[in-house]
Amino acid sequence: MITDVKINEAAKQLYYERGYWGTKTIADVWDEQCAKYADRVYVQDDMGTKLTYKQVDEGARKLASWLKEVGVRNGDVVSFQVPKWAEFCIIYNACLKVGAVMHPMATNLNGADIDFAINQVKSVVYICPTFFHKTDFENQYLETRESLGTLRAVLLLDKEFPVHNQNLPTLTHVLETYPESTEPSPAKSDDVCCILSTSGTTGKPKAAMFTHNNILFSERSYTADLGLTPDDAIWMPSPLNHATGFFHGLISPMLTGGRCVLELQFKAAEAIELINREHVTWSCGATPFVHDLIACMEETGTSIPSLRFYLCGGAPVPSAIIERAAEHGFLLCELYGSTESCPHLRVPCDKCLEWDGRFSGVPYPGIEVKVVDEFHNEVPNGVQGEEASRGPHMFCGYLNDPERTDEALDDEGWFYSGDLCTMDDEGRVRINGRKKEIIIRGGENISAREIDDNVMDWDQICDQATIGMPDERLGERICLFAVPAETTDHELCLHELTEYLATKGVAKRLWPERIETIEEIPRTPTGKVKRFELVKEIKHRMGIEE
Secondary structure (H helix, E strand, C coil): CCCCCCCCHHHHHHHHHCCCCCCCCHHHHHHHHHHHCCCCEEEECCCCCEEEHHHHHHHHHHHHHHHHHCCCCCCCEEEECCCCCCHHHHHHHHHHHHCCEEEECCCCCCHHHHHHHHHHHCCCEEEEECCECCECHHHHHHHHHHHCCCCCEEEEECCCCCCCCCCCCEHHHHHHHCCCCCCCCCCCCCCEEEEEEECCCCCCCEEEEEEHHHHHHHHHHHHHHHCCCCCCEEEECCCCCCHHHHHHHHHHHHHHCCEEEECCCCCHHHHHHHHHHCCCCEEEEEHHHHHHHHHHHHHHCCCCCCCCEEEEECCCCCHHHHHHHHHCCCEEEEEECCCCCCCCEECCHHHHHHHCCCCCEEECCCCEEEEECCCCCECCCCCCEEEEEECCCCCCCECCCHHHHHHHECCCCCEEEEEEEEECCCCCEEEEEECCCEEEECCEEEEHHHHHHHHCCCCCEEEEEEEEEEECCCEEEEEEEEEECCCCCCCCCHHHHHHHHHHHCCCHHHCCCEEEECCCCCECCCCCECHHHHHHHHHHHHCCCC
């Protein structure tokens, strides 16, 4: 059982008094919604799988029996690395039924990443596909299993390809042979129920913890603000290991009796067809998805008349794209938050066109936001400072990492985002940039320092620093400024660099996408990189005016 949570006791009492928190778990709410909407479709993927609430529940009960058989108990962590398949819902529900802590992982993690992630959270069960998108997950597991010391069992999803090793259990076998568990979940509403990985400025991901009450408050606020009903369907192009895909894509429609339509590999033309065929009414995600949708519609003359709004997070939304969305019949409303504080600002739908990208949003009811100086003292309205938030939605610490928990989350419950912003007299917040050394590429947080560390041993350079360079579609791409080594007798080559990173086993998502030669990396007297100067330099070299 995870006990190292950081929750302010006075705030906890207040949240219960105001009804923000309650005694029901997500499992309790699922049972209520399943009874009410049993025969309605809950989730479908674009591989032909369509599951009703009842079908998900029956599958989850069978999987819960298997989890109990292999020794999973209340508070144990179950890690699952699952593509955007409908079966994700069976897995997360099975975890809820046995009181396990859900730990979804990105499908692009390699063997070294899996080793770190599973040992970080001390998982007892690991669930993954047999094979998916050029990766043999079964073999990847077999190569790393000796180092996964806490694991008691593995389960393979044989949706696309059969298992090679007949001694390894599969989801098909579990669903065909195991009885349905009927025992109620042993979890309590203040128990940790989910861990999401989040990138940090020091390289390795942090394991952000959430209780049932955290998630239920967050997603109830989210859905109530939008006025969603059981007839609404969400199109979800984002990965399910992120808060966007998991919490907004699956938990939110469950709370309203709605439906989620998953798209495995995003392609704009196919997405338009899918949205129209399934009468999708809303969506949320990073800017690149909606950017490509609009571009495709303008190029092909197609439309998506059923879509009412798209909630856009991950980067500030330019007014030009808001206006283009409106021309195509839907609202593009900005959201702001992070994995830890997800989301806590939003542009209300009825203010979307009026504000036109000038603000990142206002807080949801029950959530507080303030702007502070370097000493965490509140600054006057209109003065730029660091954005901080507090509320019932807030994560409750990083697992087994009290030092970084205390850096981000103070004793009063305030989370310091590292983002610079201003607030006006009406409480409207505008996010202006980041203090943290984070690159936001297509909504994904990437640590600049981690890339620096991966590249520093390349023998063709002697110094380097990574920044995010502007990109219209993704928001930012990864750019490496490097000082050539004295022994380097030719121009630095990006292809040679990526070949070197590939031989080191560095995940492709962490490869630089542009390399720029520079005589000297600008640094402070204490040796810290002046990345803001490099950002100005790349804009100059790209011909972008400040």
